[in-house]
Amino acid sequence: MTTKKYETYYVPAQSHWPIVGAVALFLIAVGAANYVTDIKNSTSGFGGYVLIAGIAMVIYMMFGWFNNVINESMAGKYSHQMDNSFKQGMSWFIFSEVMFFAAFFGALLYARTLSVPWLGGADNNAMTGAVLWPEFTAQWPLIKTPDGTETTGMGWYGLPLINTILLLTSSVTAHLAHVALEQDKRPQLKFWLGLTCVLGLVFLYCQGLEYAHGYADEMKLYLTSGIYGNTFYMLTGFHGMHVTLGTIMLIVMLIRVFKGHFTPKNHFAFQAASWYWHFVDVVWVFLFVFVYII
Amino acid sequence: MTTEAIHDSHEHDDHHDHKMTGIKRWLYTTNHKDIGTLYLWFAFIMLLFGGALAMMIRVELFQPGLQFVEPDFFNQLTTVHGLIMVFGAIMPAFTGFANWMIPMMIGAPDMALPRMNNWSFWILPFAFSILIASFFMESGAPNFGWTFYAPLSTTYSNGSTAFFVFAVHIMGVSSIMGAINVIVTIMNMRAPGMTYMKMPLFVWTFFITAYLLIAVMPVLAGVVTMLLTDTYFGTSFFDAAGGGDPVMFQHIFWFFGHPEVYIMILPAFGIVSTIIPAFARKRLFGYSSMVYATASIAFLSFIVWAHHMFTTGMPLFGELFFMYCTMLIAVPTGVKVFNWVATMWRGSMTFEIPMLFSIAFVILFTIGGFSGLMLALTPVDFQYHDTYFVVAHFHYVLVTGSLFSIYAGAYYWLPKWTGHMYHDGLSKAHFWCSLISVNILFFPMHFLGLAGMPRRIPDYALQFADFNKWVSIGGFAFGLSQLIFLVVVIKCIKGGKKAEAKPWDGAEGLEWTVASPAPYHTFETPPNAEDIKGQ
Numbered sequence A: 001m002t003t004k005k006y007e008t009y010y011v012p013a014q015s016h017w018p019i020v021g022a023v024a025l026f027l028i029a030v031g032a033a034n035y036v037t038d039i040k041n042s043t044s045g046f047g048g049y050v051l052i053a054g055i056a057m058v059i060y061m062m063f064g065w066f067n068n069v070i071n072e073s074m075a076g077k078y079s080h081q082m083d084n085s086f087k088q089g090m091s092w093f094i095f096s097e098v099m100f101f102a103a104f105f106g107a108l109l110y111a112r113t114l115s116v117p118w119l120g121g122a123d124n125n126a127m128t129g130a131v132l133w134p135e136f137t138a139q140w141p142l143i144k145t146p147d148g149t150e151t152t153g154m155g156w157y158g159l160p161l162i163n164t165i166l167l168l169t170s171s172v173t174a175h176l177a178h179v180a181l182e183q184d185k186r187p188q189l190k191f192w193l194g195l196t197c198v199l200g201l202v203f204l205y206c207q208g209l210e211y212a213h214g215y216a217d218e219m220k221l222y223l224t225s226g227i228y229g230n231t232f233y234m235l236t237g238f239h240g241m242h243v244t245l246g247t248i249m250l251i252v253m254l255i256r257v258f259k260g261h262f263t264p265k266n267h268f269a270f271q272a273a274s275w276y277w278h279f280v281d282v283v284w285v286f287l288f289v290f291v292y293i294i
Numbered sequence B: 001m002t003t004e005a006i007h008d009s010h011e012h013d014d015h016h017d018h019k020m021t022g023i024k025r026w027l028y029t030t031n032h033k034d035i036g037t038l039y040l041w042f043a044f045i046m047l048l049f050g051g052a053l054a055m056m057i058r059v060e061l062f063q064p065g066l067q068f069v070e071p072d073f074f075n076q077l078t079t080v081h082g083l084i085m086v087f088g089a090i091m092p093a094f095t096g097f098a099n100w101m102i103p104m105m106i107g108a109p110d111m112a113l114p115r116m117n118n119w120s121f122w123i124l125p126f127a128f129s130i131l132i133a134s135f136f137m138e139s140g141a142p143n144f145g146w147t148f149y150a151p152l153s154t155t156y157s158n159g160s161t162a163f164f165v166f167a168v169h170i171m172g173v174s175s176i177m178g179a180i181n182v183i184v185t186i187m188n189m190r191a192p193g194m195t196y197m198k199m200p201l202f203v204w205t206f207f208i209t210a211y212l213l214i215a216v217m218p219v220l221a222g223v224v225t226m227l228l229t230d231t232y233f234g235t236s237f238f239d240a241a242g243g244g245d246p247v248m249f250q251h252i253f254w255f256f257g258h259p260e261v262y263i264m265i266l267p268a269f270g271i272v273s274t275i276i277p278a279f280a281r282k283r284l285f286g287y288s289s290m291v292y293a294t295a296s297i298a299f300l301s302f303i304v305w306a307h308h309m310f311t312t313g314m315p316l317f318g319e320l321f322f323m324y325c326t327m328l329i330a331v332p333t334g335v336k337v338f339n340w341v342a343t344m345w346r347g348s349m350t351f352e353i354p355m356l357f358s359i360a361f362v363i364l365f366t367i368g369g370f371s372g373l374m375l376a377l378t379p380v381d382f383q384y385h386d387t388y389f390v391v392a393h394f395h396y397v398l399v400t401g402s403l404f405s406i407y408a409g410a411y412y413w414l415p416k417w418t419g420h421m422y423h424d425g426l427s428k429a430h431f432w433c434s435l436i437s438v439n440i441l442f443f444p445m446h447f448l449g450l451a452g453m454p455r456r457i458p459d460y461a462l463q464f465a466d467f468n469k470w471v472s473i474g475g476f477a478f479g480l481s482q483l484i485f486l487v488v489v490i491k492c493i494k495g496g497k498k499a500e501a502k503p504w505d506g507a508e509g510l511e512w513t514v515a516s517p518a519p520y521h522t523f524e525t526p527p528n529a530e531d532i533k534g535q
């Protein structure tokens, strides 16, 4: 351990926020389950409302909980060690997110290198090809599935490329904002952080445009268009959700910056948000390479 | 060691522990001991509930023919039994141990993120009430096995699948937060002088387990998400007609699933490695080799997953690769068994209940390890796969392995938790009844499997009748024996001989330097661990 002498570690008193959070997750789970069941059976029910109530409750909890944390931090109750706990907690959380994406990238690679070629008769699967779907030819993007659904591949040029540039730039601006914060240059901090938020929002807008293209009649690229459409929308969709979350985090940080929060030494929340932002960036680079280019 | 908590302006609470009373104490608590207790009780209740489901299974299988339950309901029983035992009993029990013991063992005032700790726990009762409530839905509970293979869980699944998926999601959230807490606590909160290689092996095993958890629980979340979209939104991840592959489900599931079984056994190794030295009155033999063995098991557990899939027709290279890697795990596992035996060798052993459970663990877990080794041989597994031999294997490692270690640990630390010694006679009865009945329950399953009885069926051919009768009898006896433990615990909380701060004379570790029962807050200022000798 680096520190010789320990500061006392702040152990918060009882808190009611976690139980609020647990109930919220319960509502989300029950609501979402009812909701999707209703969609599938084309019935109508209360699921959607429960889901929304759950989400609202999570947001309420986050406000309350973070408020407590911010107040405790401002009151000087936290030690250096506490800061480390938060930082390490955040980095392992990001690691778990990486593994979540890894599952979907795994599915993509499996489909491309194994299951689609096998369906086309590769390796020792000549009979699979001949007996099940003799007409099927293996290719990627899989623009015609074994059962005959047709679609179009999404090229990397155009919107995806613009999006890549947007996100990479935003990573740089996020870093510049961090540097400005550490040098206590508040105007620069506001500028770079604001720019990062804007870039994030423009990215989301472009992603929406791209989806609109996909769903338009010329492309017919739907979530249901076989394994290509599945992996395309699930990967970019979950990435988009993370960008949304990251943008919200950055906007909250911007508001806090304007309120005068954070010091050059003490700005864990800012750092966490910027780490998160770099993480969604790196995921995008992988996406761009594996989903779009090759 | 004085343990008087510091008074602050905290409400009108006069007694020295400043905790709330009644239900609010448990709902709002941020105290690692309270949360540990909650986890342990929750796990025990789930154990009894999952056990009740198993009893129903054994009632139906007592005789050939269909007697009591519909085949579909039988499938629901096996599915929910498996899910409850894995995610509701074994894992939360270990998290309970982690919460109670890790801060005390490393000299920390609490877990690193106490509020998140509370959140991790309270998600669980909700998640499991969703799962259990699905029994009462029109379609019934999930019926596709705890491994929920596609297409059973997609094309052919019943109406409660979405509930299952979201319940698993929030369980995963809980596990990940719990694991992050363990990691951060160990990395960041050790008392001065408590270097990594001086940490008790118990702490090491939970540390490594927590890494496994954050690496694979998200993958589980991913695979249930794909299952959800396949079932409800028309994707075809696991459907060949759309270019996917049902076997891909198994790959992703077992990439989670195999590390998951180590999540359930590494902490057991830690508990047993604490108890055996205490009652053999010797240091743990080969401490550092134990640490490295644990780490290598964890590493290897990521590259053996397809040993569950030998019969899916993988390319030959895959079959061989996964066979050899699986057998490789036997090496570090063997190191551990060797070290436990070497620790006992020429020790001055006494046989208190924790020690009895630990010795039973070593022997019976090894049986499970050997049957695992048999299953690891690809050509042999072609015969054993999906038979009762597999059921025998994983119950030896999970019941006489994980569960026995949990009992061992519970008896070992009950004096610290409650301040009382457990009832001697009853606990002996618990041990011996469990030991005998568990073998009547699971040992014949080996023969059933070798003779070809498939798992997950409500009915079977006549030639399996005799063994099944014994299995059922063993099952009822084992189930009833667990009620003795309930009595022991309640009696121990209510009273009994007062426990000293250190009731076991061979025990070592910081947790024995505080009073029994452990005060509400311990180590508010870190103890000096400088002079702990290390292992």
Ligand code: HEM
Residues within 6 Å of the ligand: B147, B261, B262, B264, B265, B307, B308, B326, B327, B329, B330, B333, B368, B369, B370, B371, B372, B373, B375, B376, B377, B381, B384, B385, B386, B390, B393, B394, B397, B398, B401, B402
């Ligand atoms: C010595 C190390 C071990 C080896 C070589 C081993 C090997 C195997 C193999 C090859 C299978 C697949 C059998 C089949 O489905 O045909 C299997 C199944 C299983 N093993 Fe192990 N195992 C070992 C230790 C463990 C441990 C420590 C646990 C848990 C605590 C465990 C839990 C399971 C479970 C739950 C299954 C069955 C999964 C299912 O299909 O439902 N194993 N094991």
Ligand SMILES: [Cu+2]
Residues within 6 Å of the ligand: B257, B258, B261, B304, B305, B307, B308
């Ligand atoms: Cu395995």
